[in-house]
Amino acid sequence: MSVPDTGTAVGTLKFRNPLLLASGILGESAASMVRVYNSGAAGVVTKSIGSESRPGYRNPTVFEFGSGMLNAMGLPNPGIVDFGEVVRKTRASGVPTIASIFGSSPAEFAALAASMQEYGADAVELNLSCPHVEGFGAEIGSTPAMVGEVVKTVRDSVSLPIWAKMTPNVSDVAALAGAAEDAGADAIVAINTVKGMAISAKLRMPVLSHSVGGMSGRAVKYVGLRSVYEISGRCGLPVVGVGGISCGEDVAEYLMAGASAVQVGTAVSEGGPGVFGRIAGELSSFMSSEGFSSIREMVGIARR
Amino acid sequence: MHADRLRLVEVEEVVRESPSIYTIRYRDDRPALPGQFVMVWLPGVNEVPMSLSYTGEDKGFTFRPVGETTKALAALEPGAPLGIRGIFGNSFKLTTGSALIVGGGTGIASIIAAVEPFSSKARVHAALGARTADELFFEKRVEESGAVLHVATDDGSRGHHGLVTDVVRKLLESGGIGQVIACGPERMLRGTAVLGREFGIPGQYSVERFMKCGIGICDACSLDGRLVCNDGPVFDGDFLLDSEDFGRYRLAPDGRRVTV
Ligand SMILES: Cc1cc2nc3c(=O)[nH]c(=O)nc-3n(C[C@H](O)[C@H](O)[C@H](O)COP(=O)(O)OP(=O)(O)OC[C@H]3O[C@@H](n4cnc5c(N)ncnc54)[C@H](O)[C@@H]3O)c2cc1C
Ligand SMILES: Cc1cc2nc3c(=O)[nH]c(=O)nc-3n(C[C@H](O)[C@H](O)[C@H](O)COP(=O)(O)O)c2cc1C
Ligand code: FES
Numbered sequence: 001m002s003v004p005d006t007g008t009a010v011g012t013l014k015f016r017n018p019l020l021l022a023s024g025i026l027g028e029s030a031a032s033m034v035r036v037y038n039s040g041a042a043g044v045v046t047k048s049i050g051s052e053s054r055p056g057y058r059n060p061t062v063f064e065f066g067s068g069m070l071n072a073m074g075l076p077n078p079g080i081v082d083f084g085e086v087v088r089k090t091r092a093s094g095v096p097t098i099a100s101i102f103g104s105s106p107a108e109f110a111a112l113a114a115s116m117q118e119y120g121a122d123a124v125e126l127n128l129s130c131p132h133v134e135g136f137g138a139e140i141g142s143t144p145a146m147v148g149e150v151v152k153t154v155r156d157s158v159s160l161p162i163w164a165k166m167t168p169n170v171s172d173v174a175a176l177a178g179a180a181e182d183a184g185a186d187a188i189v190a191i192n193t194v195k196g197m198a199i200s201a202k203l204r205m206p207v208l209s210h211s212v213g214g215m216s217g218r219a220v221k222y223v224g225l226r227s228v229y230e231i232s233g234r235c236g237l238p239v240v241g242v243g244g245i246s247c248g249e250d251v252a253e254y255l256m257a258g259a260s261a262v263q264v265g266t267a268v269s270e271g272g273p274g275v276f277g278r279i280a281g282e283l284s285s286f287m288s289s290e291g292f293s294s295i296r297e298m299v300g301i302a303r304r
Numbered sequence: 305m306h307a308d309r310l311r312l313v314e315v316e317e318v319v320r321e322s323p324s325i326y327t328i329r330y331r332d333d334r335p336a337l338p339g340q341f342v343m344v345w346l347p348g349v350n351e352v353p354m355s356l357s358y359t360g361e362d363k364g365f366t367f368r369p370v371g372e373t374t375k376a377l378a379a380l381e382p383g384a385p386l387g388i389r390g391i392f393g394n395s396f397k398l399t400t401g402s403a404l405i406v407g408g409g410t411g412i413a414s415i416i417a418a419v420e421p422f423s424s425k426a427r428v429h430a431a432l433g434a435r436t437a438d439e440l441f442f443e444k445r446v447e448e449s450g451a452v453l454h455v456a457t458d459d460g461s462r463g464h465h466g467l468v469t470d471v472v473r474k475l476l477e478s479g480g481i482g483q484v485i486a487c488g489p490e491r492m493l494r495g496t497a498v499l500g501r502e503f504g505i506p507g508q509y510s511v512e513r514f515m516k517c518g519i520g521i522c523d524a525c526s527l528d529g530r531l532v533c534n535d536g537p538v539f540d541g542d543f544l545l546d547s548e549d550f551g552r553y554r555l556a557p558d559g560r561r562v563t564v
Contacts (some may be wrong), residue, residue, distance in 0.1 A: 024521075024522075025521045025522075025523070025524075026521065026522075026523045026531075027523060028522075028523035028524070028526065028559040029523055029526040029529065029555065029559075029561075031526060031528050031529030032523050032526045032529045032531075034529065035354065035529040047523070047559065051496075053558040053560060055556070055557040055558045056516070056557065056558070058350055059345070059350055059351035059352065059516060060343075060345055060351040060387070061516050061517065061522075062516070062517045062518075062519065062521075063310060063523075064310070064519070065309070071517075073516065073522060076516075076524070076557060076558050076559055077558060077559055078559040078560040078561075079558070079559055082560050082561075085350045112305075122524075139555045150371075151309065155506055180537070200312070200347075200387075202312055202385070203312070203347050203385060203387075205347060205348070207345075207387075209350075265521070266521065266523050268520065269517075269519040269520055272520055272531075272534060272535070273498075276489075
């Protein structure tokens with residue numbers, strides 16, 4: 001049997017396989033992102049970048065448990081000005097580079113996207129899971145109205161593909177995706193981390209310095225699959241699935257739920273950047289043994 | 305997931321090694337190798353990386369109080385709770401019959417864990433460097449291990465008056481050294497690695513970078529695309545000397561690339 005074609009596309013962007021590096025994982029230095037690409041990923045999403053540099057929260061910032069982890073890094077980043085060199089270097093090495101940005105207002109997102117376009121990013125990913133200036137702590141991406149406003153303002157400022165990344169911490173994630181589609185987004189990414197926290201019973205206190213964090217890893221795969229399934233049922237945009245992917249069959253499940261590509265984050269802690277090559281190989285074997293010759297044949301098959 | 309998840313331990317003992325150096329001992333039966341480290345969580349304060357200066361079941365880490373966390377650690381009493389993650393990182397390896405092991409400042413805490421086991425299998429020269437005699441520690445452990453002890457202080461208050469790299473040069477010149485192992489301030493490490501290359505002796509150098517996750521996902525500790533927490537902290541001398549970052553750049557906690 002011939003080797004299956006693992007190539008895929010998200011809108012106009014083509015990838016050699018469906019595996020991208022998720023935002024916030026090894027996405028701070030150009031050298032690490034190039035290494036991830038050379039280890040088998042088809043592209044990378046950078047760490048989420050804001051207007052100003054932020055050191056992030058104090059440690060402990062991560063907590064691992066049996067089937068996943070919690071993190072509250074606090075959006076550490078060097079700020080948009082310093083990050084230009086990182087995007088340029090990564091791009092210059094031939095790595096498809098999706099630049100993640102976060103802001104507290106639509107105008108801030110738009111300005112950041114414009115800088116990323118200037119730096120040569122292939123797309124911008126909007127991290128909508130961050131506090132809104134006037135939102136009194138609510139995430140900027142927690143209502144369709146706010147998502148629509150951010151996407152529309154970014155759309156008016158750049159010609160780059162816009163990927164809108166959804167928070168799963170809402171009752172109707174498909175409604176958020178619909179709002180992003182109506183406002184001119186090019187793809188939907190789902191999911192960001194699931195809100196959670198860890199408490200030490202003996203110490204009678206939260207473990208993370210920020211108390212509340214985001215859950216990722218194997219434990220959230222089923223939330224991610226459900227989100228992708230609901231989103232692809234409601235909106236016509238390509239979907240990029242994220243959450244708990246650690247093997248080739250996990251990728252197949254996301255594709256079958258309706259994703260055209262996926263991102264891998266927490267699994268990198270298990271085998272380093274080499275997980276990308278391993279997962280790509282497993283996906284290819286799965287396709288051969290199940291008789292799939294292309295990614296397209298799998299996309300959305302579970303909902304037909 | 306990592307087998308090295310967070311667990312709580314009790315401080316067994318706080319040992320004052322010198323006027324400015326402290327060791328905290330705690331029990332943990334996980335196997336550890338020389339050069340490996342743990343993330344130490346002092347509840348309510350911070351979580352920081354510490355090399356293991358004792359790798360057996362009675363573990364320990366040794367530090368100089370330099371900031372908020374290390375000062376608070378030094379003030380702990382037996383029985384105080386600590387969170388430990390790890391054992392993390394790679395380790396020093398004995399590859400020849402004759403090793404020069406160099407520790408500068410608190411880097412001595414890390415190399416002592418190699419001096420002891422390696423001295424029973426090979427001829428070991430241990431060169432310890434510090435700014436002043438008050439900051440020297442573990443000379444006795446070196447002597448008891450059977451290694452040949454060499455000491456240098458910047459102010460001449462003990463041993464050679466000058467840099468520990470002067471001692472390294474002398475020992476390499478006299479020949480018979482098969483490998484170099486070192487941990488310490490990056491300038492000293494670079495100096496040692498340059499000497500190692502000059503004399504054609506392979507080297508293993510343990511470097512420090514700001515750490516957050518400790519498990520190879522946050523990129524805070526990146527050194528030319530290698531993660532000090534996971535791929536390191538021990539790196540081959542040639543890799544380091546050929547890298548852009550070693551001795552020059554590090555990532556600040558906010559990810560800006562700044563000079564070391
Ligand atoms: C792998 C590794 C092993 C280490 N082993 C030892 C050891 O055995 N003995 C020892 O005394 N020190 C060791 N250190 C350094 C130790 O982690 C810092 O001294 C400690 O974090 C200082 O914290 P502080 O709050 O007291 O000081 P601060 O005032 O916060 O900082 C003082 C210095 O410590 C560094 N530092 C602070 N937080 C971190 C962090 N999360 N990660 C890395 N560096 C940090 C800062 O960059 C600064 O240079 C090690 C570092 C690494 C990366
Ligand atoms: C340590 C860590 C940092 C993260 N930082 C970001 C970030 O800066 N921006 C973002 O959009 N998502 C961030 N995420 C979320 C991931 O991109 C991803 O959506 C989530 O972890 C689920 O995928 P996984 O289970 O494969 O990790 C982070 C996740 C982790 C574990
Ligand atoms: S400390 Fe997070 S990758 Fe090394």
